[in-house]
Amino acid sequence: MASKLKDRKAAGVANKLKIRKGDRVQVLAGKDKDKRGEVLKVFPKQRRVIVQGVNVIKRHTRPSTTQQGGIVEREAPVAISNVALLDPSDDGPTKVGFKFLEDGRKVRFARRSGEIIDR
Numbered sequence: 001m002a003s004k005l006k007d008r009k010a011a012g013v014a015n016k017l018k019i020r021k022g023d024r025v026q027v028l029a030g031k032d033k034d035k036r037g038e039v040l041k042v043f044p045k046q047r048r049v050i051v052q053g054v055n056v057i058k059r060h061t062r063p064s065t066t067q068q069g070g071i072v073e074r075e076a077p078v079a080i081s082n083v084a085l086l087d088p089s090d091d092g093p094t095k096v097g098f099k100f101l102e103d104g105r106k107v108r109f110a111r112r113s114g115e116i117i118d119r
Contacts, residue, residue, distance in 0.1 A: 017044055017080060018096035018108065023117075025083040026093045027054055032078075036086065040075065048077035089113040 019025060023039045037052040055076045063069030084093035087110040094112035101107055107118040 017042060017047070018098075019049060019080060019083065019085055024086045025049070025051055026086055027051065027078065027082060028084055028093065029082045030055070030078070039083075042080075043077060046077070047080045049080050049083060050075050050077050051083065054078060085110070085117070087112045087115065088117060089115045 019039060019042065021039050021042055024036065025039055026036045027033055032054045035051075035054050037054050039049050040052050041050040043049070052075065055078050056073050057076045059072045059074055061067070061069050061072050085096050086092065087094040089110070090113065092112060094110040096108050096117065097111050098106055099109055107116050109116050
C-alpha cells in the first residue's frame with residue numbers, strides 16, 4: 001500500500017485532486033456515513049481531507065502557557081475516497097469531471113447534472 005502511494009507522489013498524481021477547500025461533500029463510508037459538511041483543509045500527499053463536523057475525535061491536551069488543558073474535540077482527516085462532492089443543483093453526491101470552456105479555462109463540473117462547480 002505504501003509503495004503505491006509513493007509511486008503516485010512520484011508521478012505527480014497527488015496534486016490532481018477533484019475536491020478542494022470550501023467544497024460541500026458527503027461521507028460515503030465509515031462511522032460518519034451520510035454526514036455532510038464543508039472541506040476545511042486538504043492534504044494532497046496523504047490523499048485526505050478534513051470535513052467540518054465529521055470524524056470528530058477527543059484530544060487530551062496538556063495545559064501550556066497559551067491555552068488551557070483538557071479534552072478538546074476536533075476533526076480528524078478522512079480518506080478522500082470516502083467523500084463525494086455534492087451536486088450544486090440537487091444536493092446529491094456526484095462524481096467530478098473536468099472540461100475546458102470557450103475562453104480556455106479548465107473548470108470542474110458535476111457529472112450528475114453537468115453543472116459547473118468552480119466559481
